[in-house]
Amino acid sequence: MSLSKSRLLVIGCVWPEPNSSAAGSRMLQLLQFFLAEKYKITFVTTAARSEFAIDLEKMNIASEVIKMNHPSFDELLKEIQPNLVLFDRFMTEEQFGWRVDETCPQALKILDTEDLHFLRKTRIEAFKKNIPAEDLYFDAEITKREIASIYRCDLSLIISEVEMKLLQNEFNINPQLLHYLPFMLDAITDSEKSGMPEFQQRKDFISIGNFLHEPNWNAVLYLKEEIWPLIRQELPKAKIDIYGAYPSQKVWNLHNEKEGFIVKGRAENAETVMRNAKVCLAPIRFGAGLKGKLVKAMQCGTPTITTAIGAEGINGNLNWNGFITNNPKQFAEKAVRLYTEEKLWLNAVNQGFTIVNSRFNKEKHQQEFSKILRELIQNISLYRRENFVGKMLQHHKHRSTYFMAKFIEEKENNKKNRRL
Template sequence: MDIIFLDHYELGQYIPGSYMGKVVLHEHNAEFIMWKRLAELEKNPIKKLLLNIESGRILKAEKTYAGRADLVLAAPNDIDELCSQGVDRKKMRKTYHLGEDFMLDAAPMQFEKTKKSLLYIGTLTWEANVDGLIWFIDNCWTELRSRNPDLILSIVGKNPDERIIQLAEDNEGIELRGFVRDLEDCYPIHRVFIVPLRFGSGIKVKILNALYRGIPTVTTAIGTEGLETIDGKHLFECTGAEDFIDKVDVLLKDKELWRSMSDASRELSRKYTWKSLLAEHDSQLESLI
């Protein structure tokens, strides 16, 4: 055996003690950061303590298996976080969690063919997604509806968390679409894509997919980590509820800004394709053999 490829740090425990070959670790996220950020948001002191303990436990494991590896693949932002904790930068190489780059072949979206509506797509059992949607609905939705009385929020994803179901029942204009097999049924008819993340790590595939498709997007600094986006050009990166509301509102109404952002986001996303990424990784793996 030439190489063992670990597709998550938790798989490091299965490397045989007698194994003397090369090891590659694929860090999907600097996972300790996600738990650390969740702890920072937690108000319950006992939960905060437990989340910080979990973050420390994960960091120890990530450092152990990154130390055992000859090559570590991680998102650019996660490389910085891991190296700040003592992982050797010389063994790190950047990677991206890419999405459906075939959407670059689809016809450009047209403002006139969209509805005055917002689109959210994500795993609705993942706490970072659930937390972000709850925050958005609690802090932004009422004001956005007051400015745009006919506004719709379409949430796509199977098995939504009970908290999301309850909020959809309690607030007008929120639709739960469930699982949608072909997302081309969703993107071209909605005007703005939202990604209201408050914690997480790694590359956010939903952001890349929105860039590929050219749907103008409003998110946070956590949503854009690891990507070479420019706030106001490729998407909007917001710092709080008022900012989020204003940026969504302007994209709903400003046709020229919408078109400019749609075009710019697709152009940027051409840097993040599977063909170029896999060719780079092939070369890196061959260098280990």
């Protein structure tokens, strides 16, 4: 099959908002990749259209809102006849995968996990219970659901090497079903580096992150209650700007000008505010995947201080662009040092550039992804024959989901008939 004639259907969990979350940036990168590969793309989701979503029409991508448990999706599949279907997170595969199998059985199915949701969810619970996450994730329902979804797809995109190892070593998943695909970023050029604000031109600390994501809210609360007071003892005139999309009232309530803790809400341009900040603070205590805010800070020449969870999967064997610590007192001490010591700050900036250019090289990761796609397309029958567990799970999922969907459809039809 020629890629130039390929039709891609993306089933989104939400509308992509690159300026609101790392997940939105990730989806944009994938869409740009498939456009470069000459795919004709249709993006659909059950979510309501968002005012902050990227304009897909300008990218020449068709889009529409779809209904769950409704036969209209089957008609859409027949109309598009996709060669490839990309599921945005495992929940969309659960909802629509069986319909794709019935209507377009030859379509290649790819799952973009974004991050492993079972890992994120069980880490939250483990944090609250003060126990290791591995005590929870093997028995959690969400783990079984997400792993089953990985098996039912032809390929799953994994954003972190840590999560790749977890799936292969702890859950014994065939590496053939997984592909490591982190952020795909343009290299930072020397001219871009020299054009960034320097140490003396920058001011204030910054924290940024979508507040719909619980780890971000917890990190800001942790900053406010335990870390920021320690920083202010040493730097009494310091300020920190708190940015993040979708702040609730409890977030706004943390605003305190006397303490230099300034809640600003959504950033109109995340890159601009990050480039003007001197140090980024991200004391993330649970979560999964790659933390987009920290990679963005590196792109903007802004040193960061974070935790082991925050740094997970980003720097590999390279030194961090600042400091990694789980201790609040050390966190504050390192923040003061980065804020006041220009040589230390400059070394951290350069280390961030090294991490971005070597770990998230767009050209390298796109070439590898393109290659694996071509191999899958050419050998799809063989790949599927070797994934019998996936076939088995497909069969049982089909039957249970099919009957549930038909039940809901019949229920809705009865409601309409009664109204008539």
